[in-house]
Every structure is written in C-alpha cells, then in structure tokens.
Amino acid sequence: MTGMTTPSENVGFHARRTARWHAGEVVFWIVLIGCGLLFPSRYLIMTEILRIGLFALSLDLILGYAGIVSLGHAAFFGVGAYAAGLLALHGIVGEPVLALLVAGLAAAVLGFATSFLVIRGVDLTRLMVTLGIALLMEALAERFSNITGGTDGLQGIVMQPILGLFEFDLFGKTGFWYSVAVLFVMFLLARRIVHSPFGLSLRAIRNNPLRASAVGIPVNRRLVAVYTLAALYAGIAGGLFAQTTQLASLDVFSFERSADLVLVLVLGGTGYLYGGLIGAVVFKILQEFFSTITPQYWQFWIGLVLVTIVLIGRERLERWVMFVPRRAMRALRRSKAEGGGAT
Amino acid sequence: MTLALQTIGLEKHFGGLNVTRNLSLNVEAGARHALIGPNGAGKTTVINLLTGVLKPNSGRILLEGRDITNTPVHQRVLRGLSRTFQINQLYADLTPLETIGLAVSERSGHGGDWWRRMGTRTDINDEIAENLARFHLLDVMNEPTGRLPYGKQRLLEIAVAIATRPRVLLLDEPAAGVPESERHDILAVVANLPRDVTVLLIEHDMDLVFSFADRISVLVSGALLVEGPPDEVARDPLVKAVYLGETPMSELPDV
Numbered sequence: 345m346t347g348m349t350t351p352s353e354n355v356g357f358h359a360r361r362t363a364r365w366h367a368g369e370v371v372f373w374i375v376l377i378g379c380g381l382l383f384p385s386r387y388l389i390m391t392e393i394l395r396i397g398l399f400a401l402s403l404d405l406i407l408g409y410a411g412i413v414s415l416g417h418a419a420f421f422g423v424g425a426y427a428a429g430l431l432a433l434h435g436i437v438g439e440p441v442l443a444l445l446v447a448g449l450a451a452a453v454l455g456f457a458t459s460f461l462v463i464r465g466v467d468l469t470r471l472m473v474t475l476g477i478a479l480l481m482e483a484l485a486e487r488f489s490n491i492t493g494g495t496d497g498l499q500g501i502v503m504q505p506i507l508g509l510f511e512f513d514l515f516g517k518t519g520f521w522y523s524v525a526v527l528f529v530m531f532l533l534a535r536r537i538v539h540s541p542f543g544l545s546l547r548a549i550r551n552n553p554l555r556a557s558a559v560g561i562p563v564n565r566r567l568v569a570v571y572t573l574a575a576l577y578a579g580i581a582g583g584l585f586a587q588t589t590q591l592a593s594l595d596v597f598s599f600e601r602s603a604d605l606v607l608v609l610v611l612g613g614t615g616y617l618y619g620g621l622i623g624a625v626v627f628k629i630l631q632e633f634f635s636t637i638t639p640q641y642w643q644f645w646i647g648l649v650l651v652t653i654v655l656i657g658r659e660r661l662e663r664w665v666m667f668v669p670r671r672a673m674r675a676l677r678r679s680k681a682e683g684g685g686a687t
Numbered sequence: 688m689t690l691a692l693q694t695i696g697l698e699k700h701f702g703g704l705n706v707t708r709n710l711s712l713n714v715e716a717g718a719r720h721a722l723i724g725p726n727g728a729g730k731t732t733v734i735n736l737l738t739g740v741l742k743p744n745s746g747r748i749l750l751e752g753r754d755i756t757n758t759p760v761h762q763r764v765l766r767g768l769s770r771t772f773q774i775n776q777l778y779a780d781l782t783p784l785e786t787i788g789l790a791v792s793e794r795s796g797h798g799g800d801w802w803r804r805m806g807t808r809t810d811i812n813d814e815i816a817e818n819l820a821r822f823h824l825l826d827v828m829n830e831p832t833g834r835l836p837y838g839k840q841r842l843l844e845i846a847v848a849i850a851t852r853p854r855v856l857l858l859d860e861p862a863a864g865v866p867e868s869e870r871h872d873i874l875a876v877v878a879n880l881p882r883d884v885t886v887l888l889i890e891h892d893m894d895l896v897f898s899f900a901d902r903i904s905v906l907v908s909g910a911l912l913v914e915g916p917p918d919e920v921a922r923d924p925l926v927k928a929v930y931l932g933e934t935p936m937s938e939l940p941d942v
Contacts, residue, residue: 351816351825352809358784358829359806359815541792542801544781548789551778558738558776559851560764560793 363539372618373528380520387516389632393624394523395584398530400608400620402577407606408614409538410570411550412462415471415602416478419458420451420575422597423481424582427451429498429592430491438504440587444526447583448576454481455575456568463567475599482597497593501586512588519588526584527621530577534617537573546570547615607650613658690752691716691855691885692737692768697746699732699909706732707743708910714855714887716751721888721896724906725929730889731773733906734859737887738770739763751854765794767854771844773863773889779833783824783843786832787815790850814850822846822876838869845876855885862895897921905929 349357379390399421406412427447430436437443461473485492493499505511512518537543549556549563557563586592595601604627611630612623630649634642653661692714699707706729714720724730735741737748739760748756750768758766778786788805791814792798806812819825822842827835832843841861848856862873877899880886890896896903896917903920905912913923920926 351820352813354825355784355788355816355819355828356806356809356812359788359812360804361806363804363806536804537801539804540801541789541798541803541805544785544789544805545793545798547781548778548786551780552776554740555772555776555778555847557760558764558770558772559790559847560761561789561798562759562761566799 363535369618372621376524380524384515384517387520389628391516391520391523391588393628394520394527395581395588396605396608396627397621397624398523398527398584399578399581400605400612400623401527401531401534401617402574402581402620403605403609404614404617404620405534405538405574405577406571407609408616408619409543409546409550410567412567412571413467413470413606414462414474415599415606416474416476417574417578417605418597418599418601419474419478419481420455420578421582421585421601422478422485423451423454424448424579424584425586425592425596426485426492426498426582427579428583429501429586432501432503432587433498439508440503440506440522444580444583444587447586448580451579451582452572452576455578456572459568459571459575462571463564475602478597478599478602482594485594485597493593495594497591498586501590501592503587503590516588523584523588526580530580531617531621534577538617542566542569607646610650611653689716690714690749691718692751692887693749694737695747695749697733697736697748698744699729699736699741700744706909707736708908710746710906710909710911712904712911713914714885715902716885717882719886719888719899719901721890721900721903722906723890723893723896723903724912727908728906729909730906731859732909734770734857734889737857738768761793764851764853767852768857769848769851769853769855770857771848771859771861773859775840775844777832777840777843777847780831782829782831783819783835783839783846784815784828786843786847787818787824787850790847791815791818794851818846818850821849823872836869838865838872841865841869841873842876845873849880849884853884855887856880858886858888858890860890860892861888862892 383390399417402420403414403417406414424447427450428443431443431446432438437446458477461477462470465473486494503512506518506522510518510522545556545561545566548561549566553563582596585596608623608627609620610623611626612619612621630646631642634645638645690713692712694710694712697707697710698705710733722730722733732741736743739755739758743756747754750763750766753766755763755766755768785805788811789798791811792800795811797803797808797811816825819828822845824839824843824846827839832840835843845858845861858877861877862870865873874895888896888899900917902915903917904914905920905926907929912929913920913926
C-alpha cells in the first residue's frame with residue numbers, strides 16, 4: 345500500500361485507468377510489425393487487411409461508440425479514393441501524405457453535410473439514409489464519367505515518392521509500411537479521442553440519449569462531430585486504397601463494400617477500437633480459407649460463422665477461448681505471489 | 688417573492704386530448720414544492736414540458752425570470768434546471784464514476800474536450816469524488832451501473848441530477864420502486880438536499896409529500912385544482928373529493 349490516497353486521487357486514478365496501454369495492445373502492434381518483416385511475399389494482402397482495418401475503425405467510431413448504424417459507409421471511402429486518385433492523376437497534390445489528408449477532408453465535408461440527415465432518425469431510418477447516400481454517390485460518379493472514368497475507373501495513376509523519399513515499388517513493400525504508419529497514427533488519434541470526455545459522452549449517448557441530454561450533453565452536436573470524424577477516417581482509408589493500388593473505379597461506392605464492412609466489424613466486435621482491425625484479419629483469413637475449400641460457396645460459410653457469433657454472443661465465445669489462458673495466468677500470478685515477491 | 692420557476696398559461700394537446708390546460712405554476716426560490724394529483728393527471732407531461740422534452744402548444748416557461756420556452760433540453764440543464772426520472776434513466780455500460788464524471792465535465796464546460804483524457808483535471812476529480820461520497824457511491828464507483836442493486840441505481844439517479852449543480856431540481860417520484868429496506872437512504876438523501884436548491888417534487892406517496900413539502904399544487908386532468916401550504920391543501924374539500932373519489936366521474940374526464 346502507498347499510504348493515504350484521497351477519494352479524489354482515487355477517482356482520478358480509476359478515471360485514467362481505461363486509457364492506459366495494456367500489454368495485449370503492445371503485443372498486437374508488435375505482431376503486426378512482425379508480420380511485415382516475416383512475410384514479405386504477402387505485402388499486397390496484408391496491405392488490404394490494414395486498409396479494411398482502418399475503414400472498419402471508422403465505422404467503429406460511429407457504431408461502436410455513438411450507436412449510429414450505417415449501410416453506406418462506402419460513400420466516404422469512395423470520395424476519399426476518387427479524391428486521392430484525381431489529385432495524383434492530375435498532379436494537383438503530388439505528395440501522397442498531403443494528398444491523403446486532402447482526400448480525408450473531402451470525405452469529411454460530405455460527412456458533415458449528410459450528418460444532419462443521418463442523426464435525425466432512429467436505426468431503420470439511419471440505415472436507409474446512409475444506404476441512399478452511398479447509392480447517390482455511386483450514381484453521381486457514373487453520371488460524371490468524364491471526371492471519374494466511369495466503369496473503367498481512373499487509369500494511369502502514377503504515385504510520387506512518399507515525403508519525396510520513399511518510392512512505391514512493385515512488390516508493395518512501401519505501400520505496406522506506408523499503410524502501417526497511416527493506420528497507427530490514425531489509431532492513436534482515435535484512441536486519444538475515445539478516452540476523452542468527448543468520447544465518453546458518445547458512449548453515454550449510445551447508452552441513453554434521453555439521460556445524456558438531461559445532464560447537459562448537446563447530443564446532436566456530438567453526433568455531427570463524430571459522424572464527420574468517421575467520414576474523415578473512411579476517406580483516408582479510401583485514399584489509401586487508391587494510392588496503394590493505383591486504382592479507383594465505381595465499385596469503391598458499392599453496396600457490398602459497405603455491407604462487408606459491417607460484417608468485418610461485427611466479426612471483430614464493436615466499441616474497443618481493435619474490433620475492426622481484428623475483424624479485418626479474421627474476415628480475410630476466413631475468405632481465403634473458405635474460398636480455397638469451396639470457391640463458389642465461401643460466402644455461405646462466412647455467413648454461417650457470422651450467424652453463429654451473433655447467436656452465441658461474443659462474451660460467451662471469449663470466455664470459452666480464454667478459459668485456458670486465464671487459468672494459466674492466474675496460476676502464474678499465484679505461484680509468483682507464493683514465491684515471496686513483494687508487489 | 689422571487690420565483691425560481693414559473694409557467695404561464697401552459698397548454699399541451701395530444702391530438703384531441705388536452706393533457707395540460709392553462710397551467711400557471713409558481714415555484715418560489717428555495718421552496719420545497721410538491722406537485723401531486725391522481726393517476727393520469729398529467730404530472731409527467733408537466734415535467735417533460737418543463738425540461739423541454741415536449742414543446743407546449745402555447746404558454747411560457749420562465750427559469751429565474753428568463754424565458755426558456757424554446758430552449759433545447761441540454762441548455763436548460765446548463766442554465767440550472769435538472770431532473771430525475773421516475774424510471775431510472777442511466778447508462779447501463781458506464782460506471783457511476785463515469786456517469787458523474789460526464790455530468791461534472793459538461794457542467795464545467797469541459798464535456799467537449801476531445802484531446803484531454805478523463806481523470807486529468809484535479810478540480811473535476813474533486814467534484815466527482817465529492818458527489819460520489821455524498822450519495823454513498825464511492826465503494827461501487829467502478830461497477831457497471833447495470834449491475835448495481837436497485838437502491839444504488841436510484842441514488843445514482845439523484846446524484847447525476849445534483850452533479851449538474853441545479854438551481855431548480857425536479858424530482859419525479861424519487862422513491863418509486865425502491866424496496867422498503869433501501870427506502871430510508873433515499874428519503875434521507877431527499878431530505879438533505881442543499882437548501883439553496885429549489886425542489887419541485889412530483890409524487891404519489893402522500894406521506895413523503897406531507898413530510899417534505901412546504902407548498903403543494905394539486906393537478907387534476909391537466910389543470911391546477913388547488914395550490915397552497917400543506918395543511919390548507921389537506922383540508923380542502925375539492926382535494927378530498929379527488930383523492931377519496933367522491934367527485935362524480937363526469938368531472939374527471941381522462942382518468
């Protein structure tokens with residue numbers, strides 16, 4: 345014991361506790377970097393996983409924290425992708441990092457403008473409004489094919505070196521480490537935000553909007569803010585897509601992209617930031633695994649996995665999976681304590 | 688006499704149903720005012736009108752002399768009008784520490800801070816600790832609210848409202864649903880609310896009303912029937928008629 349702690353110090357300690365880095369998180373990022381070093385032949389698929397992870401992180405911000413469901417998140421992904429593609433194609437902003445930021449901001453503008461439509465309704469209305477906006481964007485991209493390249497997409501995107509230093513290479517090595525860096529920075533930012541009073545107020549709104557407004561939380565303003573932020577994230581994910589694949593075509597807006605995203609996030613779990621990243625890994629592995637066994641019916645199996653997870657419940661699954669590791673940890677701790685170590 | 692809360696000719700209709708009729712309430716600063724009435728008298732509607740959850744069809748609401756008729760819910764709270772709910776409205780996933788922390792953060796204007804981590808401001812921590820201690824919630828401050836015993840949740844419900852530092856507090860049946868064993872704690876908390884906070888109590892329980900209130904308004908069918916000090920209200924033949932059911936049913940429409 346460390347002598348006397350006042351209730352106030354105690355409150356501060358426990359309030360800051362959730363924001364502290366856990367050992368598991370450090371392990372996660374080390375493993376991620378380790379994968380990059382160990383499997384150089386897999387850069388392309390790993391880059392795709394990172395991109396989906398960042399995109400799912402975006403959805404987690406609105407769904408997991410603020411409770412806004414969306415079936416049209418591809419709208420922002422698409423705007424980011426086209427923005428990054430066009431900026432590179434026409435040499436407007438050559439430097440990729442800066443271009444990525446601009447792409448994110450472009451998506452954020454659309455996010456802000458449409459947020460007022462989205463926050464009005466409840467779940468079903470929100471599903472329809474978000475879906476509608478994505479379809480609208482897709483139709484617009486098709487209509488203005490002189491700019492977007494229509495079904496062929498943007499052709500001949502050539503990327504300049506990142507920060508003027510790192511050239512994109514054929515094997516996707518630069519693209520991968522670039523994506524790792526972007527994901528990590530965006531993750532740190534999201535982590536900071538969700539552990540702030542602002543982030544906590546989002547969780548309060550998801551839990552009980554009536555009570556949230558009854559303690560003085562400006563519910564609508566907070567929802568607009570987080571929706572705009574999520575659009576920024578999705579735009580950056582889309583920009584990353586265009587930059588690392590040198591491609592942007594109509595399917596960036598596709599309904600499947602939005603729907604798969606919800607699937608990814610539900611696989612990984614909502615409301616703890618890692619769900620999207622873990623979900624992206626699981627989704628890709630399942631997709632590869634099932635499509636090698638049954639190339640035609642892999643979606644059937646993914647669907648089955650999803651239904652199982654939702655029905656059994658993540659908490660119960662976690663308890664089953666973690667049963668042995670938890671026991672081992674407990675035994676370890678006990679033997680350590682008996683070993684006479686002062687803690 | 689200074690009025691903490693005042694309504695002038697408040698009207699609310701739901702379709703053809705008049706749930707609040709020409710209601711003019713005067714709640715004096717520092718008062719312990721009770722609003723009573725039989726089931727269906729429209730008490731909860733009045734609370735919803737006062738807090739801004741519902742918009743009146745006509746009439747005005749003044750908080751300490753300032754018109755708040757069109758002020759949004761959250762701004763009324765920041766101006767000093769807070770409430771508790773008849774049925775607990777809490778955050779099941781959040782702990783009492785987080786729940787109170789949010790209320791204090793918003794009140795002090797730091798609720799929108801997005802770069803600062805929770806728990807890093809000593810002044811806010813002090814205030815959270817003070818509120819938790821006053822409502823005997825320090826020992827359960829890290830439990831998810833959904834898992835707390837009902838009595839503790841009820842205390843938290845009042846604690847959240849107080850944490851916003853209201854000038855006027857609306858208590859909607861504070862002891863509703865609380866088991867007999869925990870009832871005493873709630874009543875003690877209600878009795879010990881700071882004197883500078885004006886309280887409007889909406890209550891069913893006559894024992895609680897008459898032990899607590901220094902002024903009572905009786906609401907029947909959405910309209911004010913009688914207003915006065917407790918002994919006067921208790922003697923009033925109209926009130927007796929309403930509560931003992933001696934009034935012909937035709938005079939009590941939507942009951």
